[in-house]
Amino acid sequence: MNAMMREAKYHTFAVQLMEHLVVPTFVLDAAGRVIIWNRACERMTGVPASAVLGTRRHWTGFYQQQRRCLADLVLEGASARVAEFYEIDRSLDCQTGALSAENWCVFPTGRGRRYLAIDAGPIYADDGTLIAVVETLRDITAQKEAQSALELLASLDGLTGIANRRAFDVRFESEWELAARSGQPLSLLMIDIDHFKIYNDHLGHQCGDDCLKRIAQIIVGETRGDVDIVARYGGEEFAVVLPHAGLDGALSVAHRILEATDRAAIPHHEASSQDRVTISIGAASRNSEMTSPADLIAAADASLYAAKQRGRNLIVAQRSVAA
Structure with a gap:
């Protein structure tokens, strides 16, 4: 019983920690349903957690039309398809199942056009079963625009x-x-x-x-x-x-x-x-x-x-x- 209580306590702590991370983060379960949509993700997208928790509608935070997010590609084991959906594929070691990419995003909620660096990685149970995928996002619009300006000047x-x-x-x-x-x-x-x-x-x-x-x-x-x-x-x-x-x-x-x-x-x-x-x-x-x-x-x-x-x-x- 004590072991179960400790496990529940650790689980609650992990969820609370992720909720309060300054990095926009969401988590999908093995079926692709949103189980965590943290506060930083709410601030970035303008989409409240209540609108996506328990659904497969996490894409609505980032895109006008339904399409795969990087976390979906991790769930599907579809690392070869990253370039189909993202401008830059920065995945280094697909053997681990983790993916990394960059892409322009026009937030449907009117938050503007931003350039995001995105990482998604799997979480496995002790027996190797996939139980969740975590996706984190960073707004690197300023860096992208500076890079583009330098490239333009060079040309x-x-x-x-x-x-x-x-x-x-x-x-x-x-x-x-x-x-x-x-x-x-x-x-x-x-x-x-x-x-x-x-x-x-x-x-x-x-x-x-x-x-x-x-x-x-x-x-x-x-x-x-x-x-x-x-x-x-x-x-x-x-x-x-x-x-x-x-x-x-x-x-x-x-x-x-x-x-x-x-x-x-x-x-x-x-x-x-x-x-x-x-x-x-x-x-x-x-x-x-x-x-x-x-x-x-x-x-x-x-x-x-x-x-x-x-x-x-x-x-x-x-x-x-x-x-």
């Missing part, structure tokens, strides 16, 4: 604010692979400011920087902001990746950029043939003869070189010229 050109060469390489590779799988067209524009060295040497680096920023703004303004990728490729050269666009579409964009640059009328008194800043554009589209992203870049580069050789302020599309 942008410090002068113009558009994508830098590193970001271009990564995203262009991704678009190439997508186009190769889907059979969708993919085009590339290479754009160079004509006589930029003369401009920079005569007017100074500050004016040169201003010119680069103006041209970057013009290119961005004539492209699809939510689809196309505009990058500073190097020096006074820019690149525009045009997913789902064939050569005709690429030429249409190139003409708009050329015309917008002409309308901007950026003075260039030292140019050999124009009194304003002009650009040359090389255009190319992916075709069956190309086997890698480098092939498309080489084709667009060759077109750009041809535009320079033919007098500048031109668009050259592979083997054809458009004024």
Whole structure:
């Protein structure tokens, strides 16, 4: 009897301890029903314990539509499915049955959008029987947003604010692979400011920087902001990746950029043939003869070189010229 009383006492203490943990925590029994929904979990989700205790509706604290929480995947022994439901799987040793993940969560109760670090682990009886699963949650939104801000800064050109060469390489590779799988067209524009060295040497680096920023703004303004990728490729050269666009579409964009640059009328008194800043554009589209992203870049580069050789302020599309 004393042993039973001690066991009951320890059980009560364990439940009370978990209830008062500062870490949001809930516990499911072996059937997936909520047996503990602590006060920190109530504060985080806005869902009172009375609304979920004894039910399998723990998901309502975190999601608009029914879906598995990490604790459910532990109960099901479904460690292989973590990536199906969570942005990042941080599970280190699935042999123990414990899982760890990270995910954005929009609380249905209006508590906003938060990024959570989540851990879930099994509790076994002395005979090895699974009796419960504990899930704990940490709000790491501030850390995630800081990380995202740093990643964004690392991908942008410090002068113009558009994508830098590193970001271009990564995203262009991704678009190439997508186009190769889907059979969708993919085009590339290479754009160079004509006589930029003369401009920079005569007017100074500050004016040169201003010119680069103006041209970057013009290119961005004539492209699809939510689809196309505009990058500073190097020096006074820019690149525009045009997913789902064939050569005709690429030429249409190139003409708009050329015309917008002409309308901007950026003075260039030292140019050999124009009194304003002009650009040359090389255009190319992916075709069956190309086997890698480098092939498309080489084709667009060759077109750009041809535009320079033919007098500048031109668009050259592979083997054809458009004024």
